[in-house]
Every structure is written in structure tokens, then in C-alpha cells.
Amino acid sequence: MPKRSYLSPKISPAARITAAIIEKLEVGTKPWIQPWRGLPVSRPLRSCGTPYRGMNVFWLWMMAQENGYSAPYWMTYRQCASLGGQVRKGEKSSIAIFYKSYTKEVEAADHGEAQEETRRVLKSYAIFNADQCDGLPERYHPTAEVLDIEPEGRAEELDQFFARIGANTREHGSSAYYEPVADRITMPPISLFDGYDQFCATLSHELGHWSGHKSRLNRDLKNRFGSAAYAAEELVAELSSAILGAELGLPVGHLDNHASYIASWLKLLKKDDRAILTAAARAEEASNLLLSLGGYVQQESGELSDAA
Helix, strand or coil, X not given: CCCCHHHCCCCCHHHHHHHHHHHHHHCCCCCCCCCCCCCCCCCCECCCCCECCXXXXXXXXXHHHHHCCCCCEEECHHHHHHCCCEECCCCCCEXXXXXXXXXXXXXXXXXXXXXXXXXXXXXXXXXXXXXXXXXXXXXXXXXXXXXXXXXXXXXXXXXXXXXXXXXXXEECCCCCEEECCCCEEEECCHHHCCCHHHHHHHHHHHHHHHCCCCCCCCCCCCCCCCCHHHHHHHHHHHHHHHHHHHXXXXXXXXXXXXXXXXXXXXXXXXXXXXXXXHHHHHHHHHHHHHHHHCCCCCCCCCCCXXXX
């Protein structure tokens, strides 16, 4: 098997992640789609139990799926040792990314005097999945539970969550879409979906767009199909719906997988290796807004600042 280009430590973290996602998209796979259900938590977790944010979510999902890891926990070598565990000999590390801020003295263009400027640089550090470690406490290897597809009361809970968000939504026709001018989401009737979960997953995607309205997160939504800005916004909605799916236990594998969308994302990512990081950061903002409006209680973030 040829060595994957994104495994090289010589390239930057952004380029490494982008190369990996491009490789998946080129064979028609969306790496942020997670088909499994039954685990107690779907987001990747730090050793302390707090969830990763931003691009780390999608990157670690991809690494787990590619390597067959089922544990949601990730940790550094030292963290593993402090928990009484040991990374097995020969195991290869993955990376997590974060932004580190620093100040630099620069000369002002207008008057020539030096002034301090705050900048951020993307950094990475090595981590291992709990499945790569021996001797960890049992809680780091949670067992999957058999869950009903539609457990009793679930539909009512989801109804209440989406109702609290307060988006102007109507059921009409056979297509799902968001209209920025009218600030309205149109959804096909529930009867046209295979299940209520899939209706909610599609609604989550459209709410991703809804979050970008000028009265909320103020993203540019006036873009034509085929433009880079349109592709970027679709990517934000895709990623934000994946995060909502992880938090609410919704399937997202059935969402639009048209070749035209994948082609537009490939064009975007090949032109800018930080585009996926930007989209993930905006998706994190969008999902945080929607989860907050819906009354969903999220765990606090950890010590390091994710690349979000």
C-alpha cells in the first residue's frame, strides 16, 4: 500500500489535514459523516472527558474510522502514563491542533513607529486513542449500547429542541432549502423521509444555513451555485449538521452527496489548505448557537484552545 501523503510529519498541520480530506473526497467519501450509533458520546474526548471542538472533531473522527478505534478518548503519552496506562509498542500517534497566540513588534506603515501586533499560529501535538493503550481504567473503553431507532419520547424531545430554536419553518414541496431574504426554511413533509430522525437531520443542515443570517452569525449567504463562497457555505452547513448529529444522535449519512458538491469542495480545498479549518470553525459557531437556542447543555471545553 502506498504511503499516504498526509502522514508525513514534514508538512504543516493544515496541509496534512486538508490532504487527508481531499483524498477521501476524491473517492466520493465525506469523512465527517459518522454512521455508527450506540456509543454514549459521539464527539472525540480528551482524557479528562471534555469534548474536542472545531476541526479536531472531524479529524479525529476520520482517524478513528480509518484505524478502527472505537474508544472516544484521546490522550498524550504522558496523560496515558499518569492514568496508569501504557501506549503499546509500535503504535503510531495522531495529532490534535490548536492555535497559539503571540505578539510581534512590527513597523506601522503610516508613521514608521514600532507597535505590537497579536498573531496566531497553528500548532499540533501528538495524541493516542485509548484503544492504543493498555492498563487504562475501564471508563476509557465504553461499550456500545443497543439503542432503539425511535425510543419512546424521542420524537417529543426533538420537537421541543427544534421548536425552542425558533426558526420560521414550513412544510412544502419535495425539496429542503433556506431562503435568506425571507429568513425561512422550507422542508418536505415528514412522510417523504424514511424516518423522523432523517427529517431532523435534514432540518439540522438547513438550520446550519439559517444560523448565518445577518441577524445571527452574519455570514455571506448571497452566493451563486458553483462559486467558492457557495461551496464554503455548504461545507459549513454540512459540518454543523454533523456536530448536531453527534450531540443529538441523528444520522447524517443520507444528506446530499451529489458529485457536484464534492467537486466544488475539492476545488476549494485544493486552492486553500486552511479552508476546511475556517469552515469547521464557522460550523462550531453555528452548532453552538443552535444547541444553545435549543436548550441543549454542552460540556465545557478543555485547557487548550482547539483550532475552531
